[in-house]
Amino acid sequence: MHPPKTELFDNWLNSKPEGNLELIEGQLIVGNSLMGSRLLLRQILQGWGAEAAIALAPIETWFQALVAGYSLPLPQTGSINAQLNELESAASAIAFTPEVLSAGSVQVTWPHHRLRQKLIMDLFRLDGQVGGHSLGRDFVMRLGNNGFTPDLVFFKNQGLNQLYEAFLSGPAELVIEIVMPGHEDCDRTTKSNYYQAAGVLEYWLIDPAAQQIEFYRLDDGQYQPQLPETDGYYRPSSAPGLAFRPSALWQEETDQTPLEPDAFVVEQASGGYQRHYEAGPQWGAALFIPNIQAEPVPLCFEEYISWSPRAKFEFIDGKPLIGSTPGTRNVLAMLMMTFGLISTVKLLPPQCWIQGLRQRIEAEQRDAERKAEWWTTARQAAERLRSHFSVERLGVIGELAMAQPLNYWSDITLVHWDELDNAWQAYDLLRDLDSNLRINLLWVDEGWLTADQLWQIERHLVEL
Structure with missing residues (x-):
């Protein structure tokens, strides 16, 4: 019922959304649009299977979603398998038509990435001389309950904003977005409105295809377009002493000296940047308990910053991978919260969901047997670790x-x-125990443990 791996891979290469995860009005936005979120949700469901999603919400809620999403009659009586049979019979008459989803162009990303790297490197080398610091795409700027990941931010970590371990709280002094085809409305309208309302002092839009830059300066609560001065430089009011030369972005690479920044120039140094940050929520800080319902449920910022992995989009063995396996699980859960299950089930044929529900029910009926097998493997793994690495507890x-x-x-x-000197050797040692099981090794170092791991160690640890 799913496309073959080669087709999934081709679809991933040709239509995957841009790799960024943002929180806007309680929704997880992927690649600058809700369409990108929906596209990624479908790609995860096709690669990992409906059963991956079904594991994250109650069976009763899935029944409710299938009935509402496909206008099926709600089974009233009988065992759960009998109810599934009724749903399957009713669903057999449905001619499933996949949604047409597009997240904008992915064919012109090289100019986007090249420009972003150049700007990040050029400004990073100089930012401390004008009393600030710059960060790239992987860092979140928190504006209220929203979390944005601009291509580049420059901030001073005082007054307007405060740096935390995993995000910048408050508007940066300068935000730069590099426009991609199909994403213009988000950058020019949606984000511009949020940045303006929050007080981002300077907002620049760079269009690599048109080789154009739009400069906006906050004036009395409104963005006003600006132009470079007669010498060709633009001088942002939020970073006195810093000058930007737009023409440097369009030079041929052979004309540039890679180790010398030429897009930004410090005309007058204004003191160093104090590198300090406050403790705050970060990856894994909140327990992973997603509230997935039939209808959409808004995400709060603490859930977003705790559950969102690094936006590294890969495709491995027929499956999209967002940062890691736990990261992919988290993104899947947040996307289902964003759309709700009634909308989610429409991305796959109803038969896929019914089959996934059967698999979950059958697995739960065999749970005692499966756990006994897993415990045997866990004890074998413990014996090997003790004999080869002198691990005690x-x-x-x-x-x-x-x-x-x-x-x-x-x-x-x-x-x-006990810390393992060569953890990779331990994984190699355990690899042949059971190829169908994932064995994860967790070193108890409280500085790196997630809230889920700490909670489980405190309450559910079983010593071997």
Whole structure:
């Protein structure tokens, strides 16, 4: 019922959304549009299967979503398998038509990425001389309950904004967005309005295709267009002493000296930047308990910053991978919160969901047997670690150590208190125990543990 891996890979290469994850009005926005979010959700569902999504919400909610999403009759009586049979019979008459989804052009990303890297490197070399600091796409700028990831931000970490471990809270002194085809409305209208309302002092839009730059300066609460001065330089009011030469962006690469910044120039130094940040929510800081319902549920900023992985979009063994396996799971959950399950089920044929529900029910009925097999593997892994690495204290966390059943995303997580000098050798040592199981090794270092891991160690650890 899913396209073959080669087709999925071709679709991924030709139509994947731009790799950024933002929070706007409680929705996870991928690649600057809600369409990009929906496209990525479908690509994850096709690659990982409906059962990956079904593991993250109650079975009753999936029934409700299928009935509402495909206008199916709600089964009233009988066992859960009998109800699935009724749904399957009713769904057989449905002619599924895939949605037409496009997230803008992906054919002209090289100029976008080249310009972004040049700007980041040029400004990074000079920013401290004008009393600020610059960061690129992987860092979040928090504006209220929204989280944006501009191509480049320059900030002073005082007054308007405060730097935390994982995000900048408040408007930066300068924000730069590099426009991609199909994303113009988001950059020119949506983000411009949010940046203006929040107080971002300077907003620049760079269009590589047209080789044009639009400069906007906040004046009495409104963005006013600006032009470079007669010498060809633009001098942002929010960074006195800094000058920008637009023509440097359009020079041929052979005309540039890579190690010398030429787009930005410091005309007058104004003191160094104080590199300090406050503690705050970051990856894994909040327990992963997504509130996935039939209808959309807004995300709060703390959930977004805690659950969002690095926006590194890859495709491995027929599946999209967003940062990591846990990162992909988290993105899937946040996308289902964004759309709700009634809308989510429309991305795959109803038969896919019914099959996935059957697989979950059958797995839960065999849970005791499966856990017994997993415990055998966990003990074998512990024996190998002790004999080869002299590890003393070991334990297990996760669904295997809890009362709840195993699910699609479950793995064997072995907790160890002794640091392994060569952890990769430990993974090699355990690789042949069971090719169908994921074995994860977790070193107890509180500085790196997520809230979920700490909570499980405190409450559900089983010593081996």
